[in-house]
Amino acid sequence: MSSVDKQLDELKTDVEQQIPNDITVTDVKYEGPELVLYTPDPKRFAGDGELVRKLASKFRKRITIRPDPTALTDTTTAEEKILSVIPEEARVTDLDFHHDTGEVVIEAGKPGMVIGRHGATLREITKEVGWTPEVVRTPPIESSTVSNVRNFLKQERDDRRDILERVGRQIHREQLGREEWVRISTLGCCREVGRASFVLSTADTRILIDCGDKPGAEGEVPYLQVPEALGSGANSIDAVVLTHAHLDHSALIPLLFKYGYDGPIYCTEPTRDLMGLLTLDYLDVAAKEGRAPPYESEMVREAIKHTIPIEYGDVTDIAPDIKLTFHNAGHILGSAVSHFHIGDGMYNVAFSGDIHYKDTRLFNGAVNDFPRVETLVMESTYGGRNDYQTDQADSEANLVEIINETYEKGGKIVIPAFAVGRSQEIMLVLEEAMRSGKIPSMPVHLDGMIWEATAIHTTYPEYLRDDLRDRIFHEDKNPFLADEFNHIDAGEEERQDVADGDQCIILSTSGMVTGGPIMSWLRHIGPDPDSRLVFVGYQAQGTLGRRIQTGWDEIPVPNPNDAGRTSTLSLNMDVSTVDGFSGHADREGLMNFVGTMNPRPEKVLCVHGDERSVQDLSSALYHEYNMRTFAPKNLETFRFK
Amino acid sequence: MSSVDKQLDELKTDVEQQIPNDITVTDVKYEGPELVLYTPDPKRFAGDGELVRKLASKFRKRITIRPDPTALTDTTTAEEKILSVIPEEARVTDLDFHHDTGEVVIEAGKPGMVIGRHGATLREITKEVGWTPEVVRTPPIESSTVSNVRNFLKQERDDRRDILERVGRQIHREQLGREEWVRISTLGCCREVGRASFVLSTADTRILIDCGDKPGAEGEVPYLQVPEALGSGANSIDAVVLTHAHLDHSALIPLLFKYGYDGPIYCTEPTRDLMGLLTLDYLDVAAKEGRAPPYESEMVREAIKHTIPIEYGDVTDIAPDIKLTFHNAGHILGSAVSHFHIGDGMYNVAFSGDIHYKDTRLFNGAVNDFPRVETLVMESTYGGRNDYQTDQADSEANLVEIINETYEKGGKIVIPAFAVGRSQEIMLVLEEAMRSGKIPSMPVHLDGMIWEATAIHTTYPEYLRDDLRDRIFHEDKNPFLADEFNHIDAGEEERQDVADGDQCIILSTSGMVTGGPIMSWLRHIGPDPDSRLVFVGYQAQGTLGRRIQTGWDEIPVPNPNDAGRTSTLSLNMDVSTVDGFSGHADREGLMNFVGTMNPRPEKVLCVHGDERSVQDLSSALYHEYNMRTFAPKNLETFRFK
Ligand SMILES: [Zn+2]
Ligand SMILES: [Zn+2]
Ligand SMILES: [Zn+2]
Ligand SMILES: [Zn+2]
Ligand SMILES: [Zn+2]
Incomplete structure (x- = not known):
């Protein structure tokens, strides 16, 4: 009899002692982290x-x-x-x-x-x-x-129960109780942004945290092949934890299953759905750009099938010696600060994932309150000395002014935006501005994956800021259902109609003008000098968005009549940039997140930022709060206990 | 055809072009790092x-x-x-x-x-x-x-050729040429003395360096089970390098073969022989003390069979991307500073092993001259702020005085000493003192493994200090063959005779009075107030030697007539301590070794010392030479490139 069976036998006897004599329990089993009574x-x-x-x-x-x-x-x-x-x-x-x-x-x-x-x-x-x-x-x-x-999971119920039972037995296996130590190995996103991936390990357990790609740097993937990751077998990893669905954290999660991983993925329910949406799109984009996708869409389904969703605040056993708790990270829908409670209080580690520290329209600010935490692994995207952002109130006033100016000239407003997070934030800004009369009411057209991403947001209002959640619960006040919002779902024809029509606002992907329907909008509206292109998000080096920001006005666009070819377009519309809508905490937010953290961690690893940002943040945290701080490189291992 | 076979085919053609037409080469093969022409x-x-x-x-x-x-x-x-x-x-x-x-x-x-x-x-x-x-x-x-x-290797020639051929093909396998990085993982001897063990790894190769035990701390063995060591399979290690034969570096080398390792061990020839001597004795002691030995003596033979001896200065391919060169470390016979030349000059790492920086009677001082070296892994045994040792000349004068005093009183001198290294050093001091008349000529009795260890030293005079080597080459001047030296090889009876006889000097193991024939000498001579017990080596906390040093005079000794029991002995003999005969560099020596190193390394990892010693040395090297220094913990991984 295995140690888990023995454990379950004992549990059954214990349960029977706790319940009235006339209630029968026929069997006791583990399913994932749960105990099931038959x-x-x-x-x-x-x-x-x-x-x-x-x-x-x-x-x-x-x-x-x-x-x-x-x-x-x-x-x-x-x-x-x-x-x-x-x-x-x-x-x-x-x-x-x-x-x-x-x-x-x-x-x-x-x-x-x-x-x-x-x-x-x-x-x-x-x-x-x-x-x-x-x-x-x-x-x-x-x-x-x-x-x-939901349909897929319904259809895979049998398989899924097998998986959960196996995972349950794995979680509750006997602890070998050898030495006590806690380590973190870095597989990516150290002194860089992209390919987030870490291994948290103890003598008994190995957890992989995130597994993303590095946008714009093909081939720079997490170092999965080293022995402390998958090098000693895909199933030497006990569990995968996904902090949020952005591709720099999630893109290569399905790849794990191609490598033979067969264990659980822990994330929030919206992260699971957004991961599905974004990784399938990732494969699509790769195919369109003629790159070999690293895995097939079947692997995305495998990932979804192996996902065990966890809600914020639920303390969950994920290994004999590790409990995981997610907390709101304020960054995108379902994003989670991930707290690991190790060895019954021996040690506690929090991974910030990506965070936004202040409240936004969409989300409450990141949680930084824990029962205990000794080490924090901290994102540093805007950790640089001068990485301060405009206040969102100022940014919103700025956007309102730009819209009014353009409206008065009779032009249209085109906003390239990321489907997940920033689009919904802008939608809320626009809805409120129209409702309160700060800008005239006019159609807001949503193109690309924005509508679908918005639909996912409204499915999980528990993950949104509390007052927004309340409004969504009352259908007539759900801001995303405002009459002005229109889903562009009839392709080029509809776009032509919109372009030929009255003043309006267009939100379209991709956010950095690297492809997608925004290219089409530029072709339609770009030549109009009365219209305005408004950037509301970061434009990375090397993207067309960045080039336009820096003054390019002759831009290559795909020829609509001949796929393989591009034509050149004269961009006559005005170009504006409105800062302050980032999903990331700025330098002040990062400092405050750590400074007000309760309890204050002893050690901080600064990651997910370029060389200068992690060094600046690491040094500031050390000098300001007298903590031990590190700016790890990829492929290092730190021991904490 | 495998890539190695293709490579050998091409080599054969190339060889044929280099030699006169009328010389035939029928075959070309690898045997370990060597190329064999038939x-x-x-x-x-x-x-x-x-x-x-x-x-x-x-x-x-x-x-x-x-x-x-x-x-x-x-x-x-x-x-x-x-x-x-x-x-x-x-x-x-x-x-x-x-x-x-x-x-x-x-x-x-x-x-x-x-x-x-x-x-x-x-x-x-x-x-x-x-x-x-x-x-x-x-x-x-x-x-x-x-x-x-020698007899064992003769008898295993066939097996050994198979091993060498397999290793040769492994060394010369195709390099995968993925990313270039160099890492060191610490498996032991960080912030402690004992269980030395490291992994040096690149994308292609993993080398285990040393694999020792921690004397006096049973169960504290190197962390071999982690994935970056043997956790992903014993043969995920490409090669083992042994810096020297002391048990804190070698004791668990044979254990690797029990775990299924089947690859080469690189060390000097005397290190191989001393490892055989010391690990077999280690098993013996464990058995005598009623502990389960971690492996059988068969595994010691496996280790010897898999050893590929390398001489100081020979540059040897040990992996597709790593060349190893040993240099004299001045610590014990065959001890080697191990230099790794990685990726055709991409990076160079030196492991000091244990070193003595100044010349002693037995050895030249440690070599610190390399073609290139970026990172040094440095022993720190005496790295503490105040760890300065008496000059050896003063120590020798001190010893001479003590001997003369005791001689005049008509007493005997008993010196507990480690078999390997310190005993031979003291023998040289005594021989010279007698030859030059500083002390009277009298018998020097050698008990325990000292004689055998001395014999091994004289077998490898190339590894001794140059002037000593020259003397050994001339039989009549070989100091170890001096008439005064007597091998105690007839047990208790002979000891009784010596004890009853005239003035003499006795060198006996164990060095810290934790067992061995020294116990018998204490029983025989301990009660004599005219005789003297002289400590010439470090006495660790918790050993009987340390207790005697601090004043104990009622000491437990095994009862010669009834094995399982001990009786108490009144120690009436004088007790003296003569410092300065250590096999380790003192603080000054360690600083000089690094300070005069050519070229000066960029980074130093301070290991093999207690917490205070590594911190002190690390901080001193940083402040004195402005290097990046680290005091790693066990189980960490540092990336250098
Ligand atoms: Zn993100
Ligand atoms: Zn990110
Ligand atoms: Zn040593
Ligand atoms: Zn040592
Ligand atoms: Zn073998």
Whole structure:
């Protein structure tokens, strides 16, 4: 009998001692980090709201109750009863019964009303029908990504349960309890931006954190082949943790599965969906640009299948000696500061991932409050001595002024923007400005992946700033549903109509004018001297966006009639840049994030910044706060305990 | 056809172009780092002294000529001819013909006379008989270690050729030529003395340097199980380099073979023999103390079989991208500063191993002159601010005085000493003092492994200080053969006789009075108030030696009549300590070694010292020479390129 089986046997006996004699538990299993109890008495568990909570706190595990098939009401009757229990305002859009697990997935416009106060409605459902309800939100804006992911996971349920059971046994395996030490190895994004990847290791466990690419530097991928990463076998890695979906952190996650990795990926639910969206687009772009993609789209599906989503604040066992907790990072949807609690308090490490420290319209500022933290691995994108950003209020006033000027001249406003994060922030600025009359109401056309990314945002309002979340919960106040927003979904023809039409604002990808529909908009509107091109995001060296910023006005655009060729376009429209909408904390924000961190870490590794930024930030943190700071190189290993 | 076979094919063609048309080369193979040419014309190669030298410099390899069996004179005739070519004063003691390789191993008292000027006599032998002569020294003092090793290697010749061929192909495999980087990972002896072990790695190659135990700290072994060491498979290591035979560097080398390692060990020839002696004794001591030895003596033989000996100054390919050169370290017999030339000049790293910077009676001071060196990994045993040692001249005067005093009182002198190194140094001091009349001539009894270790020293005089080497070459001047020296080889009875006899000096192991025959000497002589116990080496915390130094005079000794029990002994003899005979450089020596190093390294990792010593030395090197210095912890990885 394996040590895990022995452990489960003992757990079963312990559980039986904690519950009334007349409730039966037939089996106890791990599924991922959760403990699953099989019972012919699901209604009894549902009848006592305290019972599961007591077990969870006693065993320090998340507990799932799984009913025996015998305890389940037939689906026709069950559907009727469930719909009678849930208030109509919850707007249930789908019920999906899974006989294998006794779960019923309820998709509803207002999940909170399905859950009820402290889960009262959920328990009511189980008491009525025996089934275990699971609730998901009906996307307020239809998202093909979300529905594809959900359908795919539905179809792969069997495989997924096998994976979860295997992962569960792996997490709860016997700890070898050899020496106690904690190390971090750097595989990328040290003294550079891009290819974020780290290994956090103990004598028992190895965790890979992020696995991104380096945009604009093909072939510079994380050093995955070294022995401390995948060099000693893809499955020498116990778990992968993904801080957020940006490609410089996620692009090569699917590649791990091509290399034979078969373990879990921990990230938030929106990060999972955005990773799906962005990595598939990454493959698309590679194909369009004639580069061999590093993996097939099948591997993206593998990654999604192996994802175990975690919510902010949930303390989750991911290895015998490591607990992971995500906290809001304020950077993009689902982005997480990742906190690792190691060896029952022996050591604590936080990875900032990418952060924004102040509140924005879209997100609350990054969390920097932890039970304990000795070492912080800190992003340093704007860590340079002079990397201060304009206040967002000033930036917004600036943008409003530019829009009004252009509107008065009768021109159109074209804004190249990243699909995820910055677009939604600008949408919120525009919506508010129109609602409050700071700018005239006019159509805002959303092109490229922006609409789809916005739909994903509205599916996960819990991950947005609290007042925004509240507005999305009330359909009539959901700013993303404002009448002015129009999804460009009919291609060139629609663009031509828009270009020929009245004054309007256009938000389009790509954000750095390196391809995508923005090229088309430039062709349509670029020649118009009354219109204005407004940059709201960082334009990297070597991109067309940067060239236009620095004064180029003869620009190459793809010939619409002949794919392979480009023609030259005279750019007559005005060009403006509005700073201050970055998703990254500026120098002040980074310093404050560390300076107000509770508790103050002893050591900080400054990463994810160019050479000068990491050195400046490292030195400032040392002098200001008297911490031990490091500016690691790639391929180094630091020991902390 | 493998890339190595292709390479050898091309080499054969190239060789044929370099040699006269009428000399045939039938095959070309690698054996370890050497290139072996098979030929039916060995006499032709021997006839032209320049030919092999030209080939070696052209191909930058050591070249071995191996004759076809057809070219060999029958052994009876050959023996006769060989003995007629070699001058009688060479004192040939053995001729050993190996038909498989066409080699004849000639053991002689004066190997230099077998070699002749620039190898002239060797070439003469081949010209006469076709056989390839190989010369070894007849140990001037019979050494069972040396003869066991030689006999074992003779018996394992077939296996060994297989190993060498495999290693040769491994060394000359195609280089993958991926990224260029150089890293050092620390597996032990950081902020501590003991369990020396490092991994030097590039994208292509991993070298393990040393693999010792930590005396007095059982269970604290090098972190071999981490992925950058053996964690990704014992044979993910390309080669092992052993700086010297002390157990804190060598004890766990045989363990590697138990773990499945099957590659080469590079060290000097005396290090190989001393490693055999010391690791077998290590197993013995473990057994006697009732500890489970970590490996069987069979593994020591495996280690010896896999050893490829290298002489000081020989540049040797040990991997496609790494050349190793050993230099005298002045610490113990065969100890080597190990220089790694990486990636055809991309980077150079030197590992000091343990060093003594000044000349001693036994050894020249450590070499610190290299073609290039960017990073130095530096021992720091006496790196502390105040770790200055008495000058050896003063120490010797001190010892002489103590001996004379004791002699006048009619007492005996008992000196606990380490078998390897310090004993021979003291023997040289005593021999010189008697010869020059500074102390009266009296017997010096050598007990424990001291005699055997001395025999090994005299087998390899090339590794001793130059003037000492010259004296050993002239038998009548060999100081170790002085009449006063007596090998205690008849056990307790002989000890009793000595104890009952006249004034004398006794050198006995163990050096820290932790066991061995010194315990017996204390029982015999300890109660005599006219005799004197003299410490000449460092006594570690927790050892009986240290306790006696600090004043204990009631000491536990094993009961000679009842093994398992101890009795208490009143120590009435005087106790003295004479500093200054250390095998390690003191603080000044370490600073000078680095300060006068040519060229001065950019970076220094201070290791092999307690916390305070490495920090002090690291800080002193930084402030004095403005170098980048580090005091690594175990389990860290530093990247240098
Ligand atoms: Zn990001
Ligand atoms: Zn990033
Ligand atoms: Zn040593
Ligand atoms: Zn040592
Ligand atoms: Zn072998």
